[in-house]
Amino acid sequence: MPDTTTASVAAHSPAIETRSLDEILYPALEPYQTEHLDVGEGQRLYVEQSGNPHGTPVVFVHGGPGGGTSPWQRRFFDPAVYRIILFDQRGCGRSTPHAADGADLSVIDTARLVADMECIRERLGVERWLVFGGSWGSTLSLAYAEAHPEHVIGLVLRGIFLLRRWELDWYYNRGGAQNLFPDLFDAYESVLREHAPDELAGDHIETFHRLLNGSDPEVALRAALAWSAWEARTSHLLIPDEPVQASQQLAEHRRFALAFARIENHFFANAGFMRENQLIDEADRLGGIPGVIVQGRYDVVCPPRSAWELHRAWPQSQLTFVPNAGHGSNEAGIAAGLIEATDAFRALR
Structure with a gap:
């Protein structure tokens, strides 16, 4: 368990990780239970459990919003110790209805997702869990x-x-990230230059919102692919080669992109359905909860400044800056830091 008995505003950087991702993660495993949980408003959430049914409960909270879960994400946890709970948030992954099918986004917001997590916890009979x-x-x-x-x-x-x-x-928008990836930002903006040239100087989030939710499905798909590609291509310190996709994979990619972009943009166009700076302002509510923050030093998607400010507002946290990583959890240094953290929390119940 991490030593969180004293407040600290220090952070550390581990040694450069040289192992492969497959060497770092726990072995692949299959779930022992899956279900679709009815949480109301026509929403059914995919929920799975793997690992030790009598172990320490841990819930995996996926990104996006709208990203969904993948089987490899079970591998951040020791399956002999943890009761591993993965779920797909409203509108994405294997939950229904799916945002790519035109699901009503008005019933998807932060408060509802928090309530959904409580519904899952109660359904599974969990009193307290590690949140990842x-x-x-x-x-x-x-x-x-x-x-x-x-x-x-x-x-x-x-x-x-x-x-x-x-x-x-x-x-x-035209903030700092475009200066680091001008070529990729140009590709991201290309759909706006074609379909909303008079709005290039405005708020890209609002413009994409209109395109993603407009009456032309082809324009919506192009906007979704541009939005999703910008994020995928900038999420690693070293940009990975893009795989050649077969027709079925391409169809799945388009479906993912539509859900991912529609849900993510929906949240961002509505300021996350939170007050500005709410999570920092209410960080005192985390008092007594130990935590580990693993942050890529060269994360362009979510700049390290936010991790530092959260760490300063939450004295029980430990912050690790991974020196050779960007944003992706599948970067070796990030994965190693996360495994180290979950291993340290194994004794908690």
């Missing part, structure tokens, strides 16, 4: 923990995103 989330998953994890601290053993967070205006402008 990265990127938007860190946002939702913090919102949940600040609303229900009595049910949180600890927090393991990665790529801190506090959904403040400057963070949105930095990445989605």
Whole structure:
């Protein structure tokens, strides 16, 4: 368990990680239970459990919003020790209805997602659990923990995103990120130059919102692919080669992109359905909850400033800056830091 008995504003950087991702993660495993949980308003959430049914409960909170879960994400946890709970948030992954099918986004917001997590916890008979989330998953994890601290053993967070205006402008508008990836930002803006040239000087989030929810499905798809590609291509310190996709994979990619972009943009166009700086202002509610923050030093999607400010506002946290990583949880240094954290929390119940 991390030593969180004293407040600190220090952070550390581990040694450069040389192992492969497959060497770092726990072995692949299959769930022992899956279900679709009815949480009301026509929403049915995909929920799965794997690992030790009698172990320490841990809930994996995926990113996006709208990203969904993947089987490899079970591998951040020792399956002999943890009762591993993964779920797909409203509108994405294997939850229904799916945002790519035109699901009503008016019933998807932060308060409802927090309530959904409580519904899952109660359904599974969990009193307290470790909450694990990265990127938007860190946002939702913090919102949940600040609303229900009595049910949180600890927090393991990665790529801190506090959904403040400057963070949105930095990445989605003509803020700092475009200066680091001008070619990729140009590709991101290309759909706006074609379909909304008079709005290029305005708020890209609002313009994409109109295109993603307009009457032309082809324009919506192009906007979704541009939005999703910008994020995917800038999420790693070293940009990975893009795979050649077969027709079925391409169809799945388009479906993912539509849900991901529609839901994510829906949240960002509505300021995350939170007050500006809410998660920092209410960080005192985390008092007594130990936590580990793993942050890529060169994270362009969620700049390290947010991790530092959260750490300063939450004395029980430990902050690790991974020296050779960007945003992705599948970067070796990030994955190693997360495994180290979950291993340290194994004894908590």
